Amino acid sequence: MSNTHAPFFPDVDRISYEGPSSDNPLAYQHYAKDQIVLGKRMEDHLRMAVCYWHTYCWDGFDIFGAGTFGRPWHNPQNDRSAADLKMAAAFEFLTKLDLPFYCFHDVDVVEASESPEALSSNLERATENLGAYQEQTGKRLLWGTANLFSHPRYAAGGLTNPDPEVTACAIRQIRDCLNATHRLGGENYVLWGGREGYDTLLNTDLTRELENFGRFLSMVVEHKHKIGFKGKILIEPKPHEPMYHQYDFDTATIYGFLSRFDLLGEVHVNIEPNHSTLSGHSFAHEIATAVSLGMMGSIDINCGNYQNGWDTDQFNLDVRDITLALVELLPSGGLDTGGFNFDAKVRRQSSDLHDLFYGHIGGVDALARALLSAADLIERANLKDNKDKRYAGWEGDLGKTMLSASSSLDSIANQASAQKLDGRHTSGRQEYLENMINRSLV
Ligand code: XLS
Numbered sequence: 001m002s003n004t005h006a007p008f009f010p011d012v013d014r015i016s017y018e019g020p021s022s023d024n025p026l027a028y029q030h031y032a033k034d035q036i037v038l039g040k041r042m043e044d045h046l047r048m049a050v051c052y053w054h055t056y057c058w059d060g061f062d063i064f065g066a067g068t069f070g071r072p073w074h075n076p077q078n079d080r081s082a083a084d085l086k087m088a089a090a091f092e093f094l095t096k097l098d099l100p101f102y103c104f105h106d107v108d109v110v111e112a113s114e115s116p117e118a119l120s121s122n123l124e125r126a127t128e129n130l131g132a133y134q135e136q137t138g139k140r141l142l143w144g145t146a147n148l149f150s151h152p153r154y155a156a157g158g159l160t161n162p163d164p165e166v167t168a169c170a171i172r173q174i175r176d177c178l179n180a181t182h183r184l185g186g187e188n189y190v191l192w193g194g195r196e197g198y199d200t201l202l203n204t205d206l207t208r209e210l211e212n213f214g215r216f217l218s219m220v221v222e223h224k225h226k227i228g229f230k231g232k233i234l235i236e237p238k239p240h241e242p243m244y245h246q247y248d249f250d251t252a253t254i255y256g257f258l259s260r261f262d263l264l265g266e267v268h269v270n271i272e273p274n275h276s277t278l279s280g281h282s283f284a285h286e287i288a289t290a291v292s293l294g295m296m297g298s299i300d301i302n303c304g305n306y307q308n309g310w311d312t313d314q315f316n317l318d319v320r321d322i323t324l325a326l327v328e329l330l331p332s333g334g335l336d337t338g339g340f341n342f343d344a345k346v347r348r349q350s351s352d353l354h355d356l357f358y359g360h361i362g363g364v365d366a367l368a369r370a371l372l373s374a375a376d377l378i379e380r381a382n383l384k385d386n387k388d389k390r391y392a393g394w395e396g397d398l399g400k401t402m403l404s405a406s407s408s409l410d411s412i413a414n415q416a417s418a419q420k421l422d423g424r425h426t427s428g429r430q431e432y433l434e435n436m437i438n439r440s441l442v
């Protein structure tokens with residue numbers, strides 16, 4: 001497929017690394033993709049992706065007003081020619097940013113489709129075109145996903161809808177999009193339960209909805225194996241918005257759900273900082289929980305606004321916050337099939353095409369700085385040694401005996417009394433450790 005529509009960004013060259021002293025706003029100051037950090041190239045650590053929906057689909061509308069962007073690839077009908085132009089713009093932008101991956105929803109890559117049949121066949125055509133662009137540019141698919149929340153039929157959810165006819169439509173979309181992701185060599189398949197949850201318990205059979213959800217998620221996993229898809233199936237935790245309550249509340253909730261339906265090891269998580277903070281957790285907490293429970297999949301990098309708490313999907317420039325998350329992620333081996341997908345959008349007032357570049361360049365450099373900072377911290381601050389020392393007692397006689405199979409509440413209590421054990425607090429050195437973070441920040 002030759003990109004006959006390009007260029008949409010004629011005055012922007014490929015963005016390259018110019019170093020921290022560069023004052024070129026269309027250059028990377030920290031992201032040097034071939035630089036080796038902790039034994040791996042930066043590009044391979046971060047595996048960054050541009051998302052279709054915020055970057056190419058959104059025209060700047062919000063609930064109070066119409067679109068502000070006037071993108072040259074949009075038209076009011078969102079017809080086939082708009083879908084084709086958008087795809088050309090997408091691969092030009094990705095190539096100019098020099099990032100390896102992209103992500104999409106089925107409806108993002110096709111024209112407006114008036115029926116489920118039309119969506120299936122339009123997706124078929126779009127998959128061919130995406131494959132051709134991948135071939136031509138060397139870009140890869142980090143993940144695909146089906147949009148089960150925008151069409152009015154999904155007002156009460158997709159896989160948890162009260163009406164089986166709606167759920168059947170949702171399943172058809174998932175089947176088609178998982179097949180398309182597989183054909184495109186996608187590395188993961190994501191399910192964000194956009195409307196899997198409820199607005200009021202008064203009309204909701206919570207027991208039935210969760211049972212149906214578990215049953216149909218098992219079918220997604222069965223289908224993945226049937227077609228030989230080697231990527232990971234990922235659920236994306238989010239506590240609320242658009243629904244009052246969403247079943248995939250946070251990573252720990254999903255762990256309980258997967259364990260109930262015997263899906264542990266088959267389904268992992270796609271963690272988003274903005275969703276982490278919405279659920280009352282830090283980004284680092286969600287990463288640490290996923291690593292600890294063996295559920296780490298991928299990351300949708302963004303952040304919310306600290307004052308209003310909504311899902312504002314901003315580019316995350318908070319190097320310290322990302323560093324704290326990477327300190328949890330990197331020692332576990334880092335991302336495997338996952339990556340950092342920019343699920344972030346420029347503000348509605350940022351209506352120039354250049355703003356799309358500024359947004360992503362800032363996000364990329366923040367990730368690169370956080371990677372360098374986390375690597376320095378891990379190497380210099382001996383965080384592992386510090387933790388090992390703090391928990392050393394559990395490797396000694398007392399700790400081992402207490403945890404042995406023959407121990408009981410009585411045996412431990414009796415030992416405490418016989419040996420007159422009188423445990424004392426030792427410092428956790430929190431301020432010392434927090435200072436180490438600030439000293440490592442690049
Ligand atoms: C919305 C979600 C969504 C998913 C993909 O809050 O972040 O964008 O990542 O459906």
Ligand code: CA
Nearest residue numbers: 236272300343
């Ligand atoms: Ca997301």
Ligand code: CA
Nearest residue numbers: 272274311313
């Ligand atoms: Ca979000």
